[in-house]
Amino acid sequence: MLSFQQLLISTKGQVLQQRESLPVSYLLTDSRKVVSPLYSLFFAIKGERHDGHQFIRELYSMGVRQFVVEHTQGLHLSAFPEATILQVENSVRALQQVAALHREQFTIPVMGITGSNGKTIVKEWLATLLGKQYNIVRSPKSYNSQIGVPLSVWQINTTHTLGIFEAGISRPAEMAYLEKVIKPTIGLFTNIGTAHDEGFESSIHKVREKLQLFTQCQTIIYCRDHQLIHEQMALFKRPEQQTFTWSKIEAAAEVFLHEIGQEHGQSVLAIRYTNRDWQLQVPFVDDASLENVMHCITAMLYFGLEVTEIQSRLRMLQPVSMRLEMKEGINGCYLIDDTYNNDLAGLTMGLDFLNLQKQRDTKTLIVSDVLETGLPEKELYQHIGRLLETKGVNRLLGIGEVISRNKEFFAPGSEFYPTTASFLKQPLLNKFSNELILIKGARSFAFEQIVHKLLQKTHGTILEINLEAISHNLNYYKSKLHSQTKIMVMVKAFAYGSGSAEIASMLQFHRVDYLAVAYADEGVLLRENGIHLPIMVMNPSPQTFDKLLNYRLEPELYSFAILNSFIQYLQDTGQQSPVHIKLDTGMHRLGFEEQDLPQLIQQLKIHPELTIATIFSHLAAADEEEYNYFSTQQMERFRKMAAMIEGALLYSPIKHILNSAGIVRFPAYQLDMVRLGIGLYGVEATNQEQAQLETVGTLKTTISQIKKVKAGDTIGYSRKGKVTRDSRIATIAIGYADGFDRRLSNGVGKVWINGKLAPLIGNVCMDMSMVDITDLEAEEGDEVIIFGKQYPISEMARQIGTIPYEILTGVSERVKRVFYTS
């Protein structure tokens, strides 16, 4: 715990206001993650897209009383009579200084891990492998940034005997700050790749920067075969610092890996250590995992473990799933599947994710005993009880001896079971309905059995939606805009096929300003799923006016016919409503034209029951360079027309014209708001900046059967697929009823199987298709990627002469959506 005096000294801050000094247990940087307001210290951080200063008022009203700020513009201290407020030059640095001070109180060994890839996996594996003899504190998931690192280090307490923290940087000079916070005594450098090179002059520069993490390490572990790392290490290292290396080439390394064999899907590593030869079996065959596991083996040898002991522990390793997945469950439930581990940080993250989902009112947690926290039992479960309360959990099912004997800390009505088996013994089918269920269990509890029981059974085809990529893409577009420009996100057509309620929840969490749908029913669905953002409906009809008003949906008015009938409706029912005026500036789809304006203005003036929330228009060819002049004309015409309407009103509506392509190509015309569509879903319409976006959707299926077919035979309906050589043909579980376009038939389309493209052969059927896998290796049950990162949707669209929009929105509703985040 941190005293006010320490805070003051470590940050060299200036006291703007001082009240009762409260002990600080939580460092808070995100206003959405408050657990225990009174014991939290909030750092107002100004990022590229968010400014923490904007949330001080909200936090104060939630009970937070201690703040570190960079300025007080727009804040009246008198509005925070009970707050202690400290002003610093840079809140991130202050956060780091506070964490560094905390770190200094502990003399335990601390390992710092950096490198381009594998940091998180090596950290997680080492925590598993060394957990027997150490009580380990580690970075939650991949918290390795300028903010994530201090929050990780803050977790160290007196019960811990080893720390393992990862550090990542994207710009020069950043590592020195992280070094001061982690202050590692042992270093581990995983590797160096070419990704994220933008911030650095060269790879050498990048390696040198990363090495800064090891300034005070006694020992640094790495693989000598990364030549750049090896060379720079020699220059960086002071004589009193030791290295402990492994290599596949150099027998001079401490650990020499001289042979890699394979046996029953496992790898057999032949290593030489202290002049003796050993064989170790590891449950992985891919290069990346082998490199990661070698780092772990080398680290364990450094920690003095016997090779036989290392072998037995390696059997505990599992592929690390960094994902939190949300799937459709039985009886209208959603399952959030997080069965990899269950420590306090992981549980908190799972609960945060649960908390931001608004699709169902009841939030249920199925949780096992919480492991490896280092806290005394009572204190731990008391804390968890509080956590559940603040994160809005309505229903708890606790499984395990330890959580069961700590019932007292949980709400009455909670259920407890000593083991997973005893939980599974009861009939589960009627136990859950219309709930959001977070399933969070430590490995040993085998909660995947519970997930399996509660999961809606699906055929093998799923559309995976990466919610993290949605956030990334949203932030990318935000970075192109002024901070005050509002964002309306288009979630029409089931959010471009990606699942409207789930995407809208995410957008609500990110505080976008507006949503837009095509039809009233789409808006109703969002309201029924807990979305309270304002929603514009682009195609209102008189039959849906009741729904619009009942569900606070705001119609787009584009013609006198719809305008007049809406006015009539409002007058008849004595209501008022915000509306959106659509202007036609050249698209010639919907909208009032220039010659309509005098009459339109007249109407708007005499009907105060209409509030003009926004005025907007749509660009016909924002993505096409050859029509730049036309687009500019549209935007200028819009400005003029909107100004005429605005001039006749006593207030100023929001004006907007840019879609995704427009944001990239005409940021000068962002006006008050933009309408983001396809870009959010990972497709950059102009194709200029595709590399900046992350893939959101991956459509996957599986191989149902594989056949050997002789040259001269044919495949499928109408005998269209002629086999010209002896071939292997795989039948995959997707057809045109899933949205897999029939135009892809007969070699036009390709799918991605085990790292290679396989062409379609024969006609696409309703529920199945056939592909030629003669030139690749595959087995029945293997995964097939229809589109995704490996095979972009734009490529698939090109094959059949359409656009990604059509493919995305065409994935049929019978294909289950699985949402995940890391």
Ligand SMILES: *Cc1c(COP(=O)(O)O)cnc(C)c1O
């Ligand atoms: C769909 C739509 C958008 C979004 O377009 P994208 O090309 O997907 O960015 C914007 N405005 C209107 C009126 C739309 O119908």
